[in-house]
Every structure is written in C-alpha cells, then in structure tokens.
Amino acid sequence: MPTKILIADDDATQRRLIAMLLIKKLGYKIVEAENGREALSILDADQNEQSIQLIILDLRMPELDGFAVLEQINEKYPGRPVIILTGSQDVQDAVNAMQLGATDFMTKPVSSERMIVSVQNALKLSTLTKEVTRLKKQESGTLGFTDLIGYEGGLAQVVNISRKAASSDIPTLITGETGVGKEVFARAIHGESNRAGAPFIAVNCGAIPENLVESTLFGHEKGAFTGAIQKSAGKFREAEGGTIFLDEVGDLPLDAQVKLLRVLQQKEVEPVGAGRAVPVNVRIISATHRNLEDAVRAGKFRDDLYFRLNVFKIELPPLRGRAMDIPALASHFVSRFAVSENSRINDVSDNAVDKLKSYSWPGNVRELENTLHRAMVLCDQDQIQADDIVFENASNALAAEPQVVPYHAPEHTAQNSTQASHAPYMISVLDDDGRFKAMEELENTAMHMAIEFHDGNITQAAKSLGIAKSTFYRKMDKAL
Incomplete structure (x- = not known):
C-alpha cells in the first residue's frame, strides 16, 4: 500500500507540479484537493484505510482556509503531519501555523530540494x-485493540469477541499458528481490561529449562536449591494486580501443570523452599500453537488444567486468512525499518503487494516482517518491487488463476475525437482582462495539460510538446 500524500491547493498547476515532483523523486501516490472542504472530505473517506500519511496544505483557499483545515485535522486526525505551503510573507502566519501543529512552513516559490x-x-x-507512542502504550500496559493493524479489517470479528473477554477476569486461551501475534493480542486484551496500566508479564513456557520451570513461575527462597543465591518472587508475583501471559503453555511439563492448576483453583503460589503459600491477584491469559485436545488425549497435558485454561477461547486467524491487512502491515514494517536503519526506501509498490498477497505465509506476520526486512536490503529503488521479495519457500505461493481481459477498441470518429478529447485541452492566450498571458504561464499550463492528457506519463508528455524529458523536468522544478 504505497504511501499517499494529500495536496490541498486551489492552484491546479501548482498542485500538479508538486505531485509530479513527489511521484518522480520519491515514488509516492498523490491525492489532490482544490479547497479545504474537499480535503477534509477526502480525509474522512480515508479514515478506515488511513493510507494518507501526509498533507501539504495551502493557507489561502476558498470555502475553508488552511488554518481552519489544520484545526480540524488536529482534532480529528491527531498526529497526522501537515506541511503548510503558502505565498504569504507574513511571519505571524508561520507562527500561527506551527502553534496549530504544522510540521513545517514553506513560502512559495519553494525549491524542489526543499x-x-x-x-x-x-x-x-x-x-x-507512532512507534514511540506504541512502545509507551506497550510499556505502560495500555495497548488497545485499536492499536492493532487490521482491527477493523481481518481481525474485526475476533476483536469484537475479545472485547467481551477484556471486560472480565475470565481465564482466556489464545490459539493460532506460530507468528500470528498472540502476545500482542494478549497485551491488547490486558490494555482494554480493568487491569490496564498494571504489570503485564509475558512468559515463554517452552523456553524455560524443565528443572527451572517451578522456580521461574512461582519463585524460590534463598538456598532452596543449588545456585539459588538470592530470593526470587517469580513471574506470578511480578504480575501482581495485572496479567500474566503464558505463551506456549502446552510445553509445560506435567509436574508444573499440577502447580499451575493450584494457582487457578486457589489463587495462590508456593515458592520453592518456602513451605507456605502466598496469595496472588493475577489474570491468566495463555496461548499455544498446539492442539491441546490432542495433547490431552495423548496424556501430555492434564485435562483438568485444559478445562481451567480454556474457559474463553480466542482463535486468531492466520495471515493468509486476512490478506486484506497485508498492505497495511507491509507499509508499517517498511516505515519502521526505514527510520531505524535510515533508509531511503519509503514503501511497497503495488506489484510487490500483489506478490505478497499471493503467498500463503506459513510463518504468518513474523515471516512477513522478516521477508520485508530482507527485501529492503535487496532493494535499489525508493520502493520495494516484486523482484526484491524472496520467499523462504516458493512452493507456498498461492496459484492465481489467469484472467483474460477482453479488449474493446474504442469507437473513434473525427467529431467525437475533436469534441471529447481536444476541447478540454485548449489554451487561451488572453487572461480575464483581455491581456496576453506571460509566456511562462502559458508554458506551465501546457505542461500541466500534457501531463493530465497522458495520465502522468512524463515521457509521453514531453514528447507531445516536442521537448526533451530532462528539459521538461527542469522547467517543472523551476515552476515550483
């Protein structure tokens, strides 16, 4: 999902020249608005997709000026960056714009480099x-469902169910394939619950050595065993008042399962070597990629513990089941990597997105993240292309049925060609007062019309005007 930039300016030529500059130099998609009211309507329509990441806003516009638009953007879309571009030389305008939250203020004419x-x-x-905000929410235990990519898309149904789980302390079991984001989802449940802001302690049960499971979860006294040189509270007591997340709970050994069952039943833990139980107040969310019912039948997981953990079950869909979220996820990962690695790569091209959607993603979101990180290393352009994407297992690419699109030759007559095509591209050499327009203005208008006529193809536009493409670009930069 290539990043879109909204340009709101009542000067059509200025809009188009800026658009061509950003398309050519940075590869962004451009959305145009000729006044403030239209700009707000476009942002409202984009509210769910949120593909417009930046607004370039002129101050002096009919119907609704730039200051009024900027105020509404800050109110309805906080954090969305806005660049003010205006012909005003008034310093107070710049001060007011920056006080209203503008990211930058530029006075026309502005150089292409600037x-x-x-x-x-x-x-x-x-x-x-955005990344700092997300990390702060995660650290403070206030990450919510609306912070998840796809909460209104491929995750909408499961989010609606999970809101009910968040409203109580009911033991919750999250299932799904490896890499679907079970821990992030557990954090969202915690952040939407009445325990938000309290500790959220995540434990990977499969990564704990078998002989240390009990002391890791429930704590131990000093000298309780060889190597216990100091007292440890354990993960459950660290989560006091909050939530403990037991990831890969199916990997717990049977003796630890007995102790965990006691915690669920009695709401107390017994540290190793303590000889007495300690009450705990925690909410338990567990997760697994295994089929625990099969593990119960095989005798590898206690049935009584399974029923205690599986009071409220949430099954997260695999990434291939929520392909609609892939563009937004891809854009998020690329933007994050671009900042952390100071890369010029800004987004993923449409053909690359199509390739990403054609893959079955056995490793799910985690594999998508790794694939895009690798693609950024291979990429030589401003946007990741399809050729930059290399899958771990090409056999997992989904077969796409070829589509045959019939070609219908357009009807063409001298009359409709002249009336429908030529008329909108006629240039008047006189202004409204009957005076001849300056040559530079006529030239800019001709370039703008040629770009529009050829659907943004600079090569064809330059050729149709009989000038070199390099000359065309030079004149565009000068016009800015």
Whole structure:
C-alpha cells in the first residue's frame, strides 16, 4: 500500500507540479484537493484505510482556509503531519501555523530540494512518533485493540469477541499458528481490561529449562536449591494486580501443570523452599500453537488444567486468512525499518503487494516482517518491487488463476475525437482582462495539460510538446 500524500491547493498547476515532483523523486501516490472542504472530505473517506500519511496544505483557499483545515485535522486526525505551503510573507502566519501543529512552513516559490527534504522529514517524524507512542502504550500496559493493524479489517470479528473477554477476569486461551501475534493480542486484551496500566508479564513456557520451570513461575527462597543465591518472587508475583501471559503453555511439563492448576483453583503460589503459600491477584491469559485436545488425549497435558485454561477461547486467524491487512502491515514494517536503519526506501509498490498477497505465509506476520526486512536490503529503488521479495519457500505461493481481459477498441470518429478529447485541452492566450498571458504561464499550463492528457506519463508528455524529458523536468522544478 504505497504511501499517499494529500495536496490541498486551489492552484491546479501548482498542485500538479508538486505531485509530479513527489511521484518522480520519491515514488509516492498523490491525492489532490482544490479547497479545504474537499480535503477534509477526502480525509474522512480515508479514515478506515488511513493510507494518507501526509498533507501539504495551502493557507489561502476558498470555502475553508488552511488554518481552519489544520484545526480540524488536529482534532480529528491527531498526529497526522501537515506541511503548510503558502505565498504569504507574513511571519505571524508561520507562527500561527506551527502553534496549530504544522510540521513545517514553506513560502512559495519553494525549491524542489526543499520540498523533498521537508516531506521526508515529516514522514520520518510521523513514523517515529507512532512507534514511540506504541512502545509507551506497550510499556505502560495500555495497548488497545485499536492499536492493532487490521482491527477493523481481518481481525474485526475476533476483536469484537475479545472485547467481551477484556471486560472480565475470565481465564482466556489464545490459539493460532506460530507468528500470528498472540502476545500482542494478549497485551491488547490486558490494555482494554480493568487491569490496564498494571504489570503485564509475558512468559515463554517452552523456553524455560524443565528443572527451572517451578522456580521461574512461582519463585524460590534463598538456598532452596543449588545456585539459588538470592530470593526470587517469580513471574506470578511480578504480575501482581495485572496479567500474566503464558505463551506456549502446552510445553509445560506435567509436574508444573499440577502447580499451575493450584494457582487457578486457589489463587495462590508456593515458592520453592518456602513451605507456605502466598496469595496472588493475577489474570491468566495463555496461548499455544498446539492442539491441546490432542495433547490431552495423548496424556501430555492434564485435562483438568485444559478445562481451567480454556474457559474463553480466542482463535486468531492466520495471515493468509486476512490478506486484506497485508498492505497495511507491509507499509508499517517498511516505515519502521526505514527510520531505524535510515533508509531511503519509503514503501511497497503495488506489484510487490500483489506478490505478497499471493503467498500463503506459513510463518504468518513474523515471516512477513522478516521477508520485508530482507527485501529492503535487496532493494535499489525508493520502493520495494516484486523482484526484491524472496520467499523462504516458493512452493507456498498461492496459484492465481489467469484472467483474460477482453479488449474493446474504442469507437473513434473525427467529431467525437475533436469534441471529447481536444476541447478540454485548449489554451487561451488572453487572461480575464483581455491581456496576453506571460509566456511562462502559458508554458506551465501546457505542461500541466500534457501531463493530465497522458495520465502522468512524463515521457509521453514531453514528447507531445516536442521537448526533451530532462528539459521538461527542469522547467517543472523551476515552476515550483
């Protein structure tokens, strides 16, 4: 899902020139608005997808000026970066705009280099701000469902169910394939519960040595066993008042399962070597990628513990079952890597997104993240292309049925060609007062019309005007 930039300016030529600059130099998709009211309507329509990551806003516009638009953006879309571009030389305008939350303020005419740097900095700052906010929420235990990518898309149904689980302390079991994001989802449940802000302690049960499981979970006294040189509270007591997340709970040895069952029944733990139980107040969320019912039948998991943990079951869908979220996830990972590694790569091209959607993702979101990280290393352009994406197992690519699109030759007559095609591209050499327009203005108008006529193809636009493509770009930069 390539990043989109909204340009709101009542000067159509200025809009188009900025658009061509950002398309050529940075590879972004552009959305245009000719006034403030239209800009807000576009943002409202984009509210669910949130593909518009930056707004370039002119101050002086009909219907609704830039200041009014900026106020509404801050109110409805906080954190969305806005660059102010205006012909005003009034310093107070710049002060007011920055006080209202503008990321940058530029006075026309602005050089192409200045515009590019401003756009790149604004997007990097936005990505950093989002990442810091996410980490703060995660650290403070307030991460919620709306912070999850796909909460209104491929995760919508499971989020609706999970809100009910969050409203109580009911033991919850999250199931799903490896890499679907079970821990992140558990954090969201905790963040939406009445325990939000209290400790969230995650434990990977499969990573604990078998002889240390009991002391790790329930704690131990000093000298309780060889190597116990100091007292340890254990993970359950660290989570006091909050939530403990037992990831891969199916990997717990049977003797530890007995102790865990006691915690669920009695709400107390007995540290190793203590000889007495200690009450605990924790909410237990567990997760596994295994089929615990099969483990129960095989005698590898206690049935009484299974029934205690599986009071409220949430099954997360695999990534191949929520392909609609892949563009947003891909954009998120690339933006994050671009900032952390100071990369010029800004997004994923449409053909690369199509390739990502064609894969079955046995490793799910974790594999997608790793694949995109590798693609950024291989990429030589501003956007990741399909050729940059290398799958771990190409046999997992989903077979796509070829589609045959019939070609219908357009009807063409001299009359409809002249009326439908030529008329909108006629240029008047006189202004509204009957005076001849300046040559530079006529030239800019001709370039703008040629770009529009050829659907943004600069090569064809330059060729149709009889000038070299390099000359065309030079004149565009000068017009900015």
